[in-house]
Amino acid sequence: MKLLSPALAGLLICMPLSLATADEHPGKEIHDENCLKCHKGNHDAKFYTRKDRKTKDFKRLQSMVKMCDAKIGAKMFDEDMEDVWNYLNDSFYKFPKE
Numbered sequence: 001m002k003l004l005s006p007a008l009a010g011l012l013i014c015m016p017l018s019l020a021t022a023d024e025h026p027g028k029e030i031h032d033e034n035c036l037k038c039h040k041g042n043h044d045a046k047f048y049t050r051k052d053r054k055t056k057d058f059k060r061l062q063s064m065v066k067m068c069d070a071k072i073g074a075k076m077f078d079e080d081m082e083d084v085w086n087y088l089n090d091s092f093y094k095f096p097k098e
């Protein structure tokens with residue numbers, strides 16, 4: 001019986017971990033690190049899609065992310081803000097991108 005090389009065995013063990021992370025939206029980590037400093041609590045689909053939400057369209061979502069970034073002084077790069085609003089839109093709001 002032929003045994004796997006240690007390098008190949010290590011690669012096979014790590015593969016499921018890397019595949020799970022690849023499925024995660026790139027904006028989620030940025031959102032969690034920055035936005036949850038102020039927006040504490042249960043931020044699931046019910047929170048983002050509630051009837052009394054302030055965000056009613058994609059342009060407003062973009063402006064809210066920019067406003068929050070300025071308010072907390074995160075100084076996110078434009079690409080990071082884009083990842084955050086795309087994460088929120090793709091995961092919760094589903095607004096058409098204008």
